Structure formats: C-alpha cells, structure tokens
Amino acid sequence: MKDDITREERVDNLKGMGCSRKRVEDARFTQGKGNYVDDVKLDGMLFGDFVRSPYAHARITNIDTAAALEVPGVLAVLTAADLEPLGLHWMPTLAGDKQMVLADGKVLFQGQEVAFVVAEDRYAAADGIELVEVEYEELPVIVDPFEALNSDVVLREDLVAEDGSIPDGAHGPRKHPNHIFTWDAGDKEPTEEVIANAEIVAEETMYYHRTHPCPLETCGCVASMDKVNGKLTLWGTFQAPHAIRTVVSLISGIEEHNIRVISPDIGGGFGNKVGAYPGYVCSVVASIVTGKPVKWIEDRMDNLMTTAFARDYHMTGKISATPEGKITGLHCHVTADHGGFDACADPTKFPAGFMNICTGSYDIPTAYLEVDGVYTNKAPGGVSYRCSFRVTEAVYFIERMIEVLAIKLNMDAAELRRINFIKKEQFPYTAALGWEYDSGDYHTAWDKALKTVDYDGLRAEQAQRVVDFKAGKTRKLMGIGLSFFTEIVGAGPVKNCDILGLGMFDSCEIRIHPTGSAIARLGTISQGQGHATTFAQILASEIGLPADSITIEEGDTDTAPYGLGTYGSRSTPVAGAATAMAGRKIRTKAQMIAAYLLEVHDNDVEFDVDRFVVKGASEKFKTMKEIAFAAYNQAIPGLEPGLEAVSYYDPPNMTYPFGAYVCVMDIDVDTGVPEIRRFYALDDCGTRINPMIIEGQVHGGLTEALAVALGQEIAYDDMGNCKTGTLMDFFLPTAWEVPNYETDFTVTPSPHHPIGAKGVGESPHVGGVPCFSNAVQDAFRPFGNIHTNMPHDHWRIWKTANELGLHG
Amino acid sequence: MIPAEFEYYRPKDMAGVLSLLEEHGDDARVMAGGHSLIPMMKLRMADVPHLIDLQDVGGLSNIEINSDSIHIGALVTQSDIVEHAGLADVAPILREAALQIADPQVRYMGTIGGNVANGDPGNDMPGLMQCLDAVFTVAGADGERQIPARDFYEAAYMTAREDDEVLTSVTIAHPQGGYAYEKQKRKIGDYATAAAAVQITKEGGTCVSASIAMTNLSDTPVYSEAAGAALVGTSLNDAALSAAIAAMWGDIDPTEDNRGPIAFKNHVAGVILRRALERAWSRA
Numbered sequence A: 001m002k003d004d005i006t007r008e009e010r011v012d013n014l015k016g017m018g019c020s021r022k023r024v025e026d027a028r029f030t031q032g033k034g035n036y037v038d039d040v041k042l043d044g045m046l047f048g049d050f051v052r053s054p055y056a057h058a059r060i061t062n063i064d065t066a067a068a069l070e071v072p073g074v075l076a077v078l079t080a081a082d083l084e085p086l087g088l089h090w091m092p093t094l095a096g097d098k099q100m101v102l103a104d105g106k107v108l109f110q111g112q113e114v115a116f117v118v119a120e121d122r123y124a125a126a127d128g129i130e131l132v133e134v135e136y137e138e139l140p141v142i143v144d145p146f147e148a149l150n151s152d153v154v155l156r157e158d159l160v161a162e163d164g165s166i167p168d169g170a171h172g173p174r175k176h177p178n179h180i181f182t183w184d185a186g187d188k189e190p191t192e193e194v195i196a197n198a199e200i201v202a203e204e205t206m207y208y209h210r211t212h213p214c215p216l217e218t219c220g221c222v223a224s225m226d227k228v229n230g231k232l233t234l235w236g237t238f239q240a241p242h243a244i245r246t247v248v249s250l251i252s253g254i255e256e257h258n259i260r261v262i263s264p265d266i267g268g269g270f271g272n273k274v275g276a277y278p279g280y281v282c283s284v285v286a287s288i289v290t291g292k293p294v295k296w297i298e299d300r301m302d303n304l305m306t307t308a309f310a311r312d313y314h315m316t317g318k319i320s321a322t323p324e325g326k327i328t329g330l331h332c333h334v335t336a337d338h339g340g341f342d343a344c345a346d347p348t349k350f351p352a353g354f355m356n357i358c359t360g361s362y363d364i365p366t367a368y369l370e371v372d373g374v375y376t377n378k379a380p381g382g383v384s385y386r387c388s389f390r391v392t393e394a395v396y397f398i399e400r401m402i403e404v405l406a407i408k409l410n411m412d413a414a415e416l417r418r419i420n421f422i423k424k425e426q427f428p429y430t431a432a433l434g435w436e437y438d439s440g441d442y443h444t445a446w447d448k449a450l451k452t453v454d455y456d457g458l459r460a461e462q463a464q465r466v467v468d469f470k471a472g473k474t475r476k477l478m479g480i481g482l483s484f485f486t487e488i489v490g491a492g493p494v495k496n497c498d499i500l501g502l503g504m505f506d507s508c509e510i511r512i513h514p515t516g517s518a519i520a521r522l523g524t525i526s527q528g529q530g531h532a533t534t535f536a537q538i539l540a541s542e543i544g545l546p547a548d549s550i551t552i553e554e555g556d557t558d559t560a561p562y563g564l565g566t567y568g569s570r571s572t573p574v575a576g577a578a579t580a581m582a583g584r585k586i587r588t589k590a591q592m593i594a595a596y597l598l599e600v601h602d603n604d605v606e607f608d609v610d611r612f613v614v615k616g617a618s619e620k621f622k623t624m625k626e627i628a629f630a631a632y633n634q635a636i637p638g639l640e641p642g643l644e645a646v647s648y649y650d651p652p653n654m655t656y657p658f659g660a661y662v663c664v665m666d667i668d669v670d671t672g673v674p675e676i677r678r679f680y681a682l683d684d685c686g687t688r689i690n691p692m693i694i695e696g697q698v699h700g701g702l703t704e705a706l707a708v709a710l711g712q713e714i715a716y717d718d719m720g721n722c723k724t725g726t727l728m729d730f731f732l733p734t735a736w737e738v739p740n741y742e743t744d745f746t747v748t749p750s751p752h753h754p755i756g757a758k759g760v761g762e763s764p765h766v767g768g769v770p771c772f773s774n775a776v777q778d779a780f781r782p783f784g785n786i787h788t789n790m791p792h793d794h795w796r797i798w799k800t801a802n803e804l805g806l807h808g
Numbered sequence B: 001m002i003p004a005e006f007e008y009y010r011p012k013d014m015a016g017v018l019s020l021l022e023e024h025g026d027d028a029r030v031m032a033g034g035h036s037l038i039p040m041m042k043l044r045m046a047d048v049p050h051l052i053d054l055q056d057v058g059g060l061s062n063i064e065i066n067s068d069s070i071h072i073g074a075l076v077t078q079s080d081i082v083e084h085a086g087l088a089d090v091a092p093i094l095r096e097a098a099l100q101i102a103d104p105q106v107r108y109m110g111t112i113g114g115n116v117a118n119g120d121p122g123n124d125m126p127g128l129m130q131c132l133d134a135v136f137t138v139a140g141a142d143g144e145r146q147i148p149a150r151d152f153y154e155a156a157y158m159t160a161r162e163d164d165e166v167l168t169s170v171t172i173a174h175p176q177g178g179y180a181y182e183k184q185k186r187k188i189g190d191y192a193t194a195a196a197a198v199q200i201t202k203e204g205g206t207c208v209s210a211s212i213a214m215t216n217l218s219d220t221p222v223y224s225e226a227a228g229a230a231l232v233g234t235s236l237n238d239a240a241l242s243a244a245i246a247a248m249w250g251d252i253d254p255t256e257d258n259r260g261p262i263a264f265k266n267h268v269a270g271v272i273l274r275r276a277l278e279r280a281w282s283r284a
Ligand SMILES: Cc1cc2nc3c(=O)[nH]c(=O)nc-3n(C[C@H](O)[C@H](O)[C@H](O)COP(=O)(O)OP(=O)(O)OC[C@H]3O[C@@H](n4cnc5c(N)ncnc54)[C@H](O)[C@@H]3O)c2cc1C
Pocket: B029, B030, B031, B032, B033, B034, B035, B036, B037, B038, B054, B074, B100, B101, B102, B103, B106, B109, B110, B111, B112, B113, B114, B115, B116, B117, B118, B122, B123, B124, B125, B165, B166, B167, B168, B189, B190, B191, B192
C-alpha cells in the first residue's frame, strides 16, 4: 500500500484530540440555517399561549373563557378543570414535589400559568388571552423565606394535612407548612466544637441573589399527536430529551415507545431547559384534544419571569483558623428560596445539589453544612445556571469566606489560600463533607497565575492607589479579585446520582460505514457547546478515522441511545467517556479484522494513529478505512459482519476541574461604575480536546459570571411583582461591557476518565462570579469593607462607598 | 409580546398623513423608526388600531446647515446624525449625544422626530434640544406652528403637540462655545441613570453663557436655567460648579427604579453635571 505521508501528517489529518478544529456547527449557525424549535412548522399547526397571573398570591374564584372563545381563530381554552379528569392539572417536579400545570384554585407566583389558549396563530392566541376573565381574590404575599418560616400564611395548602399536621416531604420531615426540607452533610457537633474553641473565627452572612440563565432562545415545544398510529412526537428545547420522554410517558400514560422526543438545535440552555414546564404538558394535551400539532414558544418575559431561575441562597458561614491561618473548621447554613413549587433540577438524593462541595479547594478537616428549603411567592426553579448542581453557590460561599477570614487575620488572601490548598500528594482526597476529589495540583496553578499577573506588583500599585485616594489625587479605587475554585462535574455515578430514578450514566453508539466514515449518536444534546465538533475529535483519536468523516448526532430519542442529557458539565465526563469506550470496542474488533487481513495473530498487530500495523514491521498495515470496508465485504471466521459498537458509561466518580482567576478592577466611587482592567483565567480541565472550544467556553462562562456579579438579578417588590422581566432591566452584557480575557491552563488529567478529560463549560462561571465580586470587595477592603452582597451594580457599589464615608 | 390587530398605512405625503389622523382621531398614531412605539404595542401598553408609517413621506429626511441655523427633518435617524459630513463641525454635541443612544441597530432606525416627540423622560434628545434651545415645527390641519423645545414637555408622554399634529422638523441656532453630553447608563442599550447636556461660552477666563439640561431625572427633561445662571460670570471654579449643581438639584425630581434610589440618582446627577461642565469648559 502506497503511503507517502509522514506519521505527523497522518495525525494532523485526523483532526483528533488536542487540535483547535473549527466548529462544524458554525457553517449553519452563521448563515442563519440552524433549525430551532420555532423553525418547526407543520401542516395545520396551532399555537398555544398562557393566561398568566398578575398576582403573586391569590385565590381564583372564577375563570370565564366564553369571550376568548369568540375570538376568530381561537379553538380552545384549557384550564385546570379540563386537565383534572386526565390527572394532568398537576405534574411531578424533578425535586420530588408536584407543581400545578394550570392554576388549581390559586396562584403562587406572578406569571403563573392560569389557562392555555389554543388558536390558529399566535396573534389570535394573544387576543384570546386578553379576553379570558379570571377573578382573583388576593392573598398575603411572602417574598422573604425567613418571613415564610414564621408566617401563618400557608402557601401550599396541598402539603398540609386536614388536621393541620405537616406530612414529610420528599426529603424528610418539614418543620413549618412553608418549609420544604432540611438537608445536611458533615459532622455537626465536632464542627461546632472546633469553631467554639478556635482562636480565630470569621463569620459572615451573604445573600446570593436570584438570577436567571436567560438563554437567547427561550423555552418552547411543538407537540404532534398522530391519532392514527398513536404516536406522539415532541420537539422541544430539552437539555435532557430522553428524560423528558420518560417523564411524558409516566405522567401521560402514553407508552414510551409511542413517544418520540426531538431536541433540534438549541440556542443556549444554561440549566433553564432541564426541567419540565406546564407549556410542554399543555401542548401535548392540546394536540391530543384538537388532533393537530400545537406549538408553544415563550417570549422573553415569560422566560425571565416563569421558567427556572437560579440561585437565591441566603448563606451564613463560620470559618475557624489558627493565628497562622490554617483553617480548622467550616460551618455553613443556607436558607434556600425555592419559590412556589420545589422544581429544582438536582439529582434525587441531593436537594441542595452539590452544595456540599463548599469546602472548596482547601484542606479543611471539619465541616458541616445544613440547608433549609423554603416556599415563597416567587417563580419555581432553582436550576444550575452554567454550573454543576449549586456549585456556583458553594464556590462563591467559600471564596468569600476565605476573603473574610483573610481580613480577620489581617493576611493576604492569596497567601491564605496557598497555605490551605489541598496538596498534590493528598489526591485522591476525601473532603470533610464527603466528596472524593479525583486529582488536582492547586499550588502549581496558583503560582502560575500569580506570577503571570505580577501579583506583588498589583498589590504595590493598589497600596499606592489608596495613598493617592486619601490624598485626594484620584477618585478611583483599585480592586484585585482572586478566586480559586474546584468544580464537581460529570454527574454521575449511578450508585448515588439519579433523576426521577434514572441513573445518570450516558451513552454513545457508533456505526462505521463501509467507506470508512461514521456516525455516532449520544444521549447528550449540545446547546452551543460544539459536541458535533469535539466528540468527533475524541472518536478520531480513538478509532483512527478523520473527524471530518464522523457525523455526531444527538437529540432524537428514536435514534440516540438513552442518556441523561447535557447540563452540569456532564457531557464530556460521562458521554465523552462513553464515546471513547465505544471507540475502543470498535478498535478491538478492527484489530481482529486487521490481523485476519494481514494474516497474523491478533496480538501481533498494534494501533498506530489511523491503522493497525504488524508489530516490528510498520510497512505491513491496514488502515482503518480498509478495515471498515473489510468489515462489510469479507467473511471473517468467528466475526460477525459490520463494525458497530455501543457503550453505556457509568462513571466511577465525578471529575474535579479547577482553576485560578485574577481580576483587576478600577472603581469610580462617585458613580459606582466598575471598569475591568484585566481578567486572567487559568483553567485545568484535564485533557484538552479542543483548545479553541475551551477558550470559547471560558469566554462565555466568564461573561455570564460578569453579568451575575455586576447586575443580573431577578428582583421582586413586596407584592411579589417581578421587577426585572425584560432585558431593559435584566442585565445581559453586550460586547461593550465585556473585557478582554486572558486564558491560560495547566493539565492534570482525571485518573479515572478514559481520556482524562474533566469538563470545562461551567468552570469559568463558577470561578468567575466570586472573582468579579472579590475584586469589587477588595477595592473597599482598605476602607473597612468586609462583605457586601451582589449584584454589584452601580448603585450598590455607590452605596458601599457611601456607607464607608467615601463621599465626604 | 404580540400586538393587537392594527391597520397599517403608508401615505406618500403629509396631506395623506394629516387626513388619516383627522379621520381616525385618537385611534391613529404616526410611526417613524418604530423603536419606541413597536415595543409599546407589543407589550400592549400602546393601543394603535391605525398605524401611519411616515417612511414614505418626502422631505423629512434632510439635514440643512444654513449660515446661522441647522434644520433637521423629523425622519433623520440617529445614525444620520452620527455619519453626517458637516454637522459635527457646527454642532458637535449632536454627534456626541447620538453616539450614546442605544447601539448601531437602534440608531439606524430611531429618528430625531420620534425621539423628541415620544415624550419618554428616558430619551436623550429632548434634554439635548432644550439645552440647544431648539424649536420644533409641527404640522396640522390648520398649517404649521413652532413650539420651543423648552415649552414642549408637559409630563411623561404628554407634550404640547396635539394628537392630530405631526412633528416635521427641528431647528437650532448654531451652538456656541464648548459642549458636552455626559451620560451614565448601566449598559449599552440602556436609558440614562443620569445625563447632562451642556453648552457653554467664555470670554477671557469668564463664563458668558451656560445652558444646561438634564435627562431621566424627572418626568420630563429638565432645562435648568438656574444652574446655567449660577455659572455666568464665574471661572467655573469649584464653588461655581457646586452652586450650579445645587441649582440643578432644585430643578430635578428623580424617582426610585431599578437603577437605584433617589439619593443615588441625585448624587450621580451632580457628578455627571460636574463632568459635563468640566469637559465643556475645557472645549470652550
Ligand atoms: C434597545 C433600545 C435602546 C434604546 N436606548 C435609547 C437611549 O439610550 N436613548 C434614547 O434617547 N433612546 C433610546 N431608544 C429609543 C430610540 O432612540 C427610539 O428609536 C426613539 O426614541 C424614537 O424614535 P423612533 O423613530 O423609533 O420613533 P417611533 O417609535 O416610531 O415613535 C415614537 C413615538 O413618537 C411618535 N412620533 C414619531 N415620529 C413622530 C413625528 N414625526 N411627529 C409626531 N409624533 C411622532 C410616535 O407616534 C410614537 O408615539 C432605545 C430604543 C431601543 C429599542
């Protein structure tokens, strides 16, 4: 066989792991040729939209749909009364609670779905909505979880027994009608004892405000019930299409083989598209009722006000240390505001997600975490916005506590981190709250980061700035934000991770075509992460066929193997592992075919980039392309024809990406305007599959971190009115507000992952939020600031300056 | 975010516009760039059964620079103002202000006529026009009349223009001296937390005239005559600046919103005005 290219060229031709292969998705996205759910247009398709509650808490005394039904084009108006006979007026949530699909006698948050108007087009639906007459009787509104736990106002009457007693919830005993669960981790008494006896204790209370993932594409679906063959097809913005299929089957009674769920192109998810929403249920019912396809698409206000918010954690921390700064104990209590229904998207056994990663990157011997979930009159949700389950909250908490402790110790916060890092030789490391960190090399990353930014030089400049400020020479302060984070991603091992009883494995199925190209299908679904690009790269390296000859397909439950979807940075750690494992199965069979073709024993050939060669005689080889053809045209004794493989991968552990971030910020104390001068991000995500995509993920995650830290919030007034329901007030940064990011890396492969990869999509958000926040807070540290809550928008920064007396 | 049903008209001349306005009265509204009106219609906060698009009406898109005045047609866009070859030479504040409105996409559509006629306290052009002592020309069934910008604004979305009148042009005298348009906002595309338009002249080191208007700090733009007066005859030293700011505070009346509470807005208004004055003075 003629082979006149070098080995290096053969490697390059594959475009396998480690190369910055251009995104194959971009050709269609940049030409406006994507296929999103709103692009799905079917014959006779109807459009459904919601009548929503203007009140945050009210009883519904009457719903009159007659006038709406008169509107030309309006075909039906569904209310809870219509869904009740089907048992669909309520639905289970992912958190073990149940949620009204349409208001059943009362509403619990502003924007709650009250009735579903089905019409020939969206204009008629909108006109119909205006004419549905709902009579409300207003009830007292509770928007504060602490008030909720002390109030006589019962939000969820359905969760109180007739005798007034409070039945247990999905996560054990409840101590008040508005209480959802108490969940804890670690050792309570020993932690309290360590802290009580410690020489140095720092305490802080912080509120991690409610915000929203706000993907550019809102949520939506098209439901099409084919009454002839009994099949339901459901297109939608689903981050977990298979889980949605199972949920739809369980709640509708339609057998699962008769349901096909398709996630087409998705315009960002960030956790917002994990849950099941009333719109999906109503669309399915409406399609069954009318016999026609029904589309439902949220507008921006619907999206911001009603589908899955994130965060809303009130956190109180105590951290103890020796006078030299060695941390001895950590205590954390969280009051978690879950809104009107508990619709958090977490693995079943973790009602507060992985908040118990809150000991962070530090070797803390004793720790205790307790979380109380509470109902309020706010929208339900509690999803992980660009982070693994509640990891953003955990990392924000510990990275703030470190800073607060540094102030107490009068110590440099970088040094305090350094002396408390888990050391390289301690891995695998079991943290006080239970997780086993697989790998890490924190000191190397930290030293590299501090050296690159010239940390000492920055501190000297900052000290001079303080002098100048006090002398009246400048009105700008300088803040140096530090953050060192450890993520916990890749949920997860089936032994402790499931959603609605579905183990959180993932899958890949590969078919090699006779001419040496391939299709691989996965149980995940890209929402912009570039799976079609990177998974093909994993396979290219594993099976020796060019990435350009490998199609990656996701999102169609009729064709893709079962998987739990994409969120929590799980695609590469779990489905990426399945891809490598399936590739290895292909390779094993390919080896046998090669040996047969080369007339040697199986063990006498070895894999080399894109071929099997006879050991010690590299001129004798069969390329994978040749082997693929042979699989379909040779009768090989003892081998079935074809070349296909499938792998279901149950990860042995989570992966633990980490990183070191530094932000330099100038703050105008008179206007409260922050200016980000520099942002340095070092990420260690283990083996790097595509550096360009990693960089893009880091830029995106940091930008969302900037948004959350500096202004992005879902805020309510005392009446439960959402004050930030449009992009005028909900801060979505533009290119103008975003600084240049400097990215860097170290590589500490995961020891248990087949290719050593750890996941990176969420790291920059998790590490970025505390970094931006710490920069703001650090600027005010020389003037006595210990902690101020996010979001650090202009007026809150100004308020901090004002309260510290900086306005003269 | 779906507007109620409406009839759409696209008349070719002003007579056509005026007759439609006469025919449909309150039920009709003109539309220029649509970038304020269409969002309001989508939110169903504006109910416009008869929408009259001005885009095909001739003669409303010119910028004329005469020897002592500038004449800007109502359909001139913010982008036209930014791009115009000679305008920035005679009235640089117009470009400086226009560039601080929204983003290029909005500026390609949004017109000066729509911006000043809208009556939204958040719009930047009304305060600017008060600073420049502009005069608006409106056309109605009985012909044209002139309304000074400083007399035009009555309350939020309430102006001296009658419902059946159309604003056709804006006229301003060549501005003199130094200028500045200073605006604080939360992000690109946001309305002002506080904004100040300043035009100032000096002779020797002394201020001869100062015109000051503030934006989004009341339910109308605020032309602060007192603030300007506090500067005349001074060298814009610290005491004079403080006096002007104090006078401006007497004229504004901000309310609390998501941008922040009243104390913050007052403070920022002072800072922004001080910066605008310093910059204008340095250019005078
Ligand atoms: C995202 C975004 C950000 C923005 N940010 C800013 C900002 O920072 N600062 C700012 O100033 N503006 C801002 N705007 C508004 C923008 O500048 C508008 O385009 C402008 O205010 C209105 O101009 P228009 O031509 O679009 O008017 P339209 O929307 O067409 O009309 C607005 C109102 O004026 C009336 N009208 C229009 N033309 C006439 C006329 N000739 N005679 C009588 N009545 C008339 C209409 O009937 C309507 O009531 C923003 C808009 C958007 C969408």
